[in-house]
Amino acid sequence: MTQTRKTNQVRKVALAYSGGLDTSVILKWLQDTYGCEVVTFTADIGQGEELDHVRPKAQQLGVKEIFIDDLREEFARDFVFPMFRANAVYEGEYLLGTSIARPLIAKRLVEIARSTGCDAISHGATGKGNDQVRFELGAYALWPGVKVIAPWREWDLNSRESLLAYAAKHEIPIAKKPGGGSPYSMDANALHISYEGGGLEDPWWSPDDSIWRWTKNPEDAPNEAEEITISFERGDAIAINGEAGTPFQILDRLNALGGKHGIGRLDMVENRYVGMKSRGCYETPGGSILLKAHRAIESLCLDREQAHLKDELMPKYASLIYNGYWWSPERRMLQALIDDSQIRVNGDVRLKLYKGAIYNLGRRSKDSLFDASLSTFEDDRGAYNQKDAEGFIRLNGLRLRTGATRDAR
Numbered sequence: 001m002t003q004t005r006k007t008n009q010v011r012k013v014a015l016a017y018s019g020g021l022d023t024s025v026i027l028k029w030l031q032d033t034y035g036c037e038v039v040t041f042t043a044d045i046g047q048g049e050e051l052d053h054v055r056p057k058a059q060q061l062g063v064k065e066i067f068i069d070d071l072r073e074e075f076a077r078d079f080v081f082p083m084f085r086a087n088a089v090y091e092g093e094y095l096l097g098t099s100i101a102r103p104l105i106a107k108r109l110v111e112i113a114r115s116t117g118c119d120a121i122s123h124g125a126t127g128k129g130n131d132q133v134r135f136e137l138g139a140y141a142l143w144p145g146v147k148v149i150a151p152w153r154e155w156d157l158n159s160r161e162s163l164l165a166y167a168a169k170h171e172i173p174i175a176k177k178p179g180g181g182s183p184y185s186m187d188a189n190a191l192h193i194s195y196e197g198g199g200l201e202d203p204w205w206s207p208d209d210s211i212w213r214w215t216k217n218p219e220d221a222p223n224e225a226e227e228i229t230i231s232f233e234r235g236d237a238i239a240i241n242g243e244a245g246t247p248f249q250i251l252d253r254l255n256a257l258g259g260k261h262g263i264g265r266l267d268m269v270e271n272r273y274v275g276m277k278s279r280g281c282y283e284t285p286g287g288s289i290l291l292k293a294h295r296a297i298e299s300l301c302l303d304r305e306q307a308h309l310k311d312e313l314m315p316k317y318a319s320l321i322y323n324g325y326w327w328s329p330e331r332r333m334l335q336a337l338i339d340d341s342q343i344r345v346n347g348d349v350r351l352k353l354y355k356g357a358i359y360n361l362g363r364r365s366k367d368s369l370f371d372a373s374l375s376t377f378e379d380d381r382g383a384y385n386q387k388d389a390e391g392f393i394r395l396n397g398l399r400l401r402t403g404a405t406r407d408a409r
Helices: 021-034 054-060 072-085 099-115 131-142 160-169 247-260 285-301 304-323 329-341 388-396 398-408
Strands: 012-016 037-044 066-070 120-122 147-149 185-188 193-196 226-233 236-240 265-271 277-283 347-354 357-364
Touching: 012 021, 012 099, 021 037, 021 160, 037 054, 037 099, 054 066, 072 099, 072 236, 072 247, 072 285, 072 329, 099 120, 099 131, 099 304, 131 147, 226 247, 226 285, 236 247, 236 285, 247 285, 247 347, 285 304, 285 347, 285 357, 304 329, 388 398
Parallel strands: 012 037, 012 120, 037 066, 120 147
Antiparallel strands: 185 193, 193 277, 226 236, 226 347, 265 277, 347 357
């Protein structure tokens, strides 16, 4: 298993490295199995964890080229916000927090691999999950000839116990979390935090409240509602309560507001791209608020057929992101259409946050298509001729009357 492979094809590998158990073992395994030099890349995408431990751990394992990149703004600006212009939701519930981070990590990993003269890239995603697909499809789209090394598909270290034994044998430093750490597999970034594994593998079992890290239990959230106003420009949130911010700053502030009021919890069973069902819990407080607000401002500014076409295309767009096709031509094509629809999505949305719920209180826009003189129940002063509806209905009912007449014969 750890015997050096006889190959001249892999001299240097760029590894997506978190500094945790899996990727620390992978780093050593790559060195031993392939006899290669390893370059590490760690992305700060707003996971809220200190990354100070990453560099000394990599250095202790003999790594000379270590990249720790702050990608928080790029993540929010170029990935999260474009996705929210589409109102993307997978299988009716999931706001794609893990999915949308993978194409950015793949992009930067490829850039580092090419700039440092690597022959291959490597990642710590398992052979059962979606992330292996997302990382590798992104890499192939950006570097068609890249070699990918996925240790979980090659080695026989198939449990946490075997990884710990390998780490102990090779004196790989593994930091132990206070209290033994979380019993779940967790993934966090500026958009969400996810939990899988442990007791969640029984879909009937319900975790206690200790699982949640970002959000208050709605029952314990403040007894007083909080009103906020989110301002939009071309479909993107640009300010909260009149205070402008960058995309990451906006998302970070919405996370704090949503977490305070117990907003954004989700427990679902989803269909993985690789074919199995998976149960997971998610916290997406800021994203939940952002989605509600964006749909509210769109309700004023989008033409009916624009809005309906977007809603028809959204499940396809969401599936492309979930399945790892962010860099595909079809996603880019859909993005161009979506972005064009957002040109006049400008204005303000007023919301109330209260014990896990988000309520629309009002919306306004200089680009509004709402015309009170047309929709009013009061005297419309001739703005709309109600008699016109008779011919409209009769024409639209023609096929129904024709079919009913046939059936009656």
